[in-house]
Amino acid sequence: EKIEKGGFEHFMLKEIFEQPEVMRDVMRGRVRIEEGRIVLGGIEDYLDRLKQAKRIVICACGTSWHAGLIGEYLIEDFARIPVEVDYASEFRYRNPIIGPDDVVIVISQSGETADTLAALRAAKERGAMVMGICNVVGSTIPRETMCGIYTHAGPEVGVASTKAFTAQVIVLYMLALALSKGRTISHDEMRLNLKELSQVPGHAAKILELDAQIQTIAESFKDARNFLYLGRGYNFPVALEGALKLKEISYIHAEGYPAAEMKHGPIALIDEDMPVIFIATRDSSYNKILSNIEEVRSRKGRVIAIASEGDTEVARLAEHVIYIPQASAQIMPLLTVIPLQLLSYHIAALRGCNVDRPRNLAKSVTVE
Ligand code: G6P
Numbered sequence: 388e389k390i391e392k393g394g395f396e397h398f399m400l401k402e403i404f405e406q407p408e409v410m411r412d413v414m415r416g417r418v419r420i421e422e423g424r425i426v427l428g429g430i431e432d433y434l435d436r437l438k439q440a441k442r443i444v445i446c447a448c449g450t451s452w453h454a455g456l457i458g459e460y461l462i463e464d465f466a467r468i469p470v471e472v473d474y475a476s477e478f479r480y481r482n483p484i485i486g487p488d489d490v491v492i493v494i495s496q497s498g499e500t501a502d503t504l505a506a507l508r509a510a511k512e513r514g515a516m517v518m519g520i521c522n523v524v525g526s527t528i529p530r531e532t533m534c535g536i537y538t539h540a541g542p543e544v545g546v547a548s549t550k551a552f553t554a555q556v557i558v559l560y561m562l563a564l565a566l567s568k569g570r571t572i573s574h575d576e577m578r579l580n581l582k583e584l585s586q587v588p589g590h591a592a593k594i595l596e597l598d599a600q601i602q603t604i605a606e607s608f609k610d611a612r613n614f615l616y617l618g619r620g621y622n623f624p625v626a627l628e629g630a631l632k633l634k635e636i637s638y639i640h641a642e643g644y645p646a647a648e649m650k651h652g653p654i655a656l657i658d659e660d661m662p663v664i665f666i667a668t669r670d671s672s673y674n675k676i677l678s679n680i681e682e683v684r685s686r687k688g689r690v691i692a693i694a695s696e697g698d699t700e701v702a703r704l705a706e707h708v709i710y711i712p713q714a715s716a717q718i719m720p721l722l723t724v725i726p727l728q729l730l731s732y733h734i735a736a737l738r739g740c741n742v743d744r745p746r747n748l749a750k751s752v753t754v755e
Contacts, residue, residue: 399547400732405541406553408588409554412539413539413554413558418581425564437518443468443471445491446475446506446507448475450628452472453631465567478510485515491506492517494520496540497522498528501753518533518536520559520562522539522554522555538558544743547748560717560721561584564581590712594725604730609737616663617644618676619647619675620716621717626664626666628643636731636740637738649679662690664727667694669695677704680705691706695711696710709726
């Protein structure tokens with residue numbers, strides 16, 4: 388096992404550090420910058436039907452559901468096709484309105500999650516086209532879908548998903564662009580977006596260099612009893628994912644919220660014992676999130692911010708700032724999630740938790 392961990396203390400840490408390489412693997416042969424196109428062999432024959440979808444419904448559980456939320460933003464933003472995201476468990480039991488004009492995309496690392504599989508079967512029965520985004524080759528979901536895209540993240544051992552999540556988001560980014568081609572974006576825009584995507588592994592490697600800084604931050608927050616994670620736009624699903632990672636492995640209660648919703652409830656919880664993690668990168672909602680940070684500060688909340696390189700405003704307001712490379716809003720979730728994975732990991736490790744096998748959780752939930 389020691390050899391398998393490749394010198395890392397835990398599989399989870401190894402898998403976090405594998406992300407730049409995994410990101411390259413996901414894109415290999417698929418991202419063709421010069422030609423301005425994406426090649427996705429597993430959906431090639433279905434691409435026209437996908438582009439004609441009246442609606443796309445994404446079903447998944449856990450971390451894969453968070454990737455689905457980012458997928459919704461990406462597909463609507465780039466391809467202008469309406470998207471809904473459902474928990475697979477809710478979809479299967481709520482008599483969903485689904486028919487032959489719809490496309491249902493199921494996302495699953497393992498390809499075996501019982502609820503996701505049941506959602507896929509329910510969609511198929513209603514005549515929808517069903518597509519999968521899975522990591523484990525030959526697992527049940529890829530065998531039952533009509534077409535799909537493998538994430539090629541390699542085996543993920545840590546129960547808390549990390550590299551599989553970033554691989555899913557890259558796949559969704561590629562899918563959104565593939566659905567946009569010849570419809571909603573120009574050739575030049577396509578090339579620009581592909582170029583940005585190809586720079587992500589380099590940015591991710593740079594963020595991993597912040598590991599020591601993040602460990603120091605973890606030391607000062609490891610005894611907190613609650614955490615709040617706030618983000619807007621593309622960073623809202625990342626706030627949910629950051630909170631999920633922390634509760635899964637450290638057993639600290641954490642909640643993720645869209646930052647603007649703070650005033651409709653969570654603000655009541657803020658006092659000097661409440662750490663609040665803001666994902667405050669520079670995008671169109673940057674000024675709004677700065678005022679959210681001020682609201683937390685004025686109630687003595689302890690702010691940790693993820694900010695864009697060179698930003699001095701956030702440093703004025705936050706107790707700790709983690710700087711990450713600047714990129715477009717659509718790329719940001721792939722970057723902002725990494726410091727949150729590391730923070731959860733270090734907090735859990737410092738608390739002596741069983742990071743790779745947290746209590747009560749399973750890597751793959753194959754029963755209801
Ligand atoms: C379990 C795992 C999570 C995972 C979820 C969905 O809860 O602990 O890490 O996100 O199942 O799994 P899937 O294999 O369908 O992505």
